[in-house]
Amino acid sequence: MKKFLMVLAGLVALASTPALAQLRVDVTQGNAQPLPIAIPDFVGDHHAGANIAGVVRADLERSGLFRPLDQKGFAERITNINAVPNFGSWRSITAQGLVTGQVTQQPDGRLRVDFRLWDVYGESQMLGLQFFTTPENWRRIAHMVSDAVYERITGEKGYFDTRIVFISETGPALKRVKRLAIMDEDGANPIFLTNGSYMVLTPRFNPTAQMIAYMSYIATKPRVYLFDIETGKQEVLGNFPNMTFSPRFSPDGNKVALTLETGGNSDVYVMDLRSRAVQRLTSDPGIDTAPSFSPDGRQIAFESDRGGSQQVYLMNADGSGQRRITFGQGNNGTPVWSPRGDLLAFTKQQGSQFTIGVMRTDGSGERLISSGGRDEGPTWAPNGRVLMYSRGLSGGGGSQIWSVDVTGRNQRRVLTPGSASDPAWSPLIH
């Protein structure tokens, strides 16, 4: 990934008329009215141009905030992206935004991708950017175009140039093979990182998306391991005498919080990855697990059944100030801090019903945002607007990965190669 070459430069705006009505989507309203947007195939290299525009359309459509229009209805054929488009013709098909682009092969073999975002009603260019990359990286360029369009129109960072690490589940229900796998946010480019001869669970990215912490049964006792994506190297984390599980990186990537089981009792510890020093954070006879750092690294949310049922607790990063924050009905676990710091996502269990919820970090304002009935293990998009989670199917039917807007709108399945669970969303890669 570090070899990825890219140049990013703003283009000169062609239309100097200031925008009268600024094109904008308010993400806090979910996708009540997705914005109609026209994204014709990029010109120049027709093959790459069609592929890139297709991925941009799919990205924006998947967000629920945009409605890419069918190319068949386009009245104007874009041939020169440096000419001002005929805005009236795009208004006639109800487009409010227009993305035009061009792909050209450079003499050195790289692709050059230029694109412009137009405000159809404001009759102005909102954005013009240029990327260079190697041809095999065309999907990443498409995701970066999507991120740029999303950010320019919503005011929020995008999340399309990201990856998902997850557990691939194959084989019969009673002999499930669970492999560590990674894919692009849209499900493309799935890669298996372990071969299935041993079970792996609960993968989590570090903040540079280069390292994965996960639990593996490769040796006699299950332990937390680190996987370096670039080198393929795996190493057991620390020298713990018993099962370690439920790892999660600190926001600076320098520490891993995890759970160590001793004599049947599970407690939360934190390990410094440089000094390998270990600090115990909980010492309660209850089950203490599923730690998640706040974005500023100063607090850790975790779950504990010390009060008689599984509930969400907070503590300071040194283990002090432990306090329960969920008191409602049912069990509440797997708290995950939003990258924005404002919310905790969690799994609520009532009987055999599992639902993804979000709440403020003091436990108030709980909202349930998924409807699968067997939904657990949320993970946040880096912009804190979208979550993914595992959805179990009944009768040993395996599991799927789903995504949902933080508002609860736009629940949809994420395509995976076969059954999949336990997604963890990477930060933005670019």
Added chain:
Amino acid sequence: MIRFSTSVKFACLSAALLLGACTHKQEAVTTAPPPVAVAPPPAPAPAPVTSSIIPGSAEDLRVNVGDTVRFALDEYNVEESDKALLGRQAAWLQRYPAVRVSIEGHADERGTREYNLALGARRANAVKEYLVSQGVSTGRVETVSYGKERPVCTSSDEGCWSQNRRGVTIVSGGANS
């Protein structure tokens, strides 16, 4: 805290060791019932269908002694009804002192993945502690939790859930074969 009044001892807790093994376990053993009192007489003469099972083998434990105990929902104390079975396991282990076992702790699907890993560890440890209380040396008994990842059935009803909430004693070494 009702849950913690059950029979499982948290011998390690008072030790509060950072990462060390539980050094107080021997002390806990001294308060347990005397060993071997519940040891049953040797297995009856094998029936024709089991005649090929080698005494002291993994299959002997599984078929002739019994390897699985069950747990109530979200509980991990050994049920009264399972103590005779674990007593037979302890007696069998004393008859074959080279055998080492691993206790697998499992949970049903009604719990999150990580919570169930912790719950499975509690259950495996409860079985281990019972065997140790019956005189089995602690060094011969390992534990491993599979949480809800290794079900024996997949329907969403109590009949299946109760089968999945289990502790299974598996021979891990030293058996006859």
